[in-house]
Amino acid sequence: MARQLRIQFEGALYHIISRGNERKMIFLDDADRIKYINTLHKTIKRFNWLCHVYCLMGNHYHLMIETPDANLALGMKYLNQVYCQFFNWKYHRVGHVLQDRYKSYIVQKEGYLLHRYGFRRSMSRKGDCYDNAVTESFFATLKLELFEGKPLMSREETARELQDYIEVFYIRQRRHSTLGQISPMDYEISRRVS
Secondary structure, three states, X not given: OOXXXXXXXXXXXXXXXXXXXXXXXXXXXXXXXXXXXXXXXHHHHHHOOEEEEEEEOOOEEEEEEEEOOOOHHHHHHHHHHHHHHHHHHHOOOOOOOEEEEEEEEEOOHHHHHHHHOOOOOOXXXXXXXXXXXXXXXXXXXXXXXXXXXXXXXXXXXXXXXXXXXXXHHHOOOOOEHHHXXXXXXXXXXXXXXX
């Protein structure tokens, strides 16, 4: 049976998990953890990654990696290969250190980043200083109207599409129910006239 293809694209955010073979320990002491972190640092520089967070457990690890250059598979091959060679050399062993390759899950970036930077769900009361219902509504609309059902784009294409969507459609043409079914631009014009 053929391996399932990895989904890779520019700007993707992944939750990566890799476990020790037979669920055995892959970090036996602090020196192993330091070696792994140093190898991760080299991988980040070499493959132009952004590491948002990592967690080293005894028999597995978790990474949150963003790949500006769509090169997750190459970077993970390097990271795991260098660390596993070190581990086998240090402990005079041969064979697999890690079980399978690794698991990678694409993370919905906007939800993760909103959470990371402290946005909270709407408090459902008008005037509440933490009420970000407008932001939630905008992102939901953006996902539905701009990205839903469309093929993945590069980072540059996404930036252009997003700018056109906001500057041309969302502000000038899209009717908003909270503004009485007129566009924000028409609303601003009507306020200046009255």
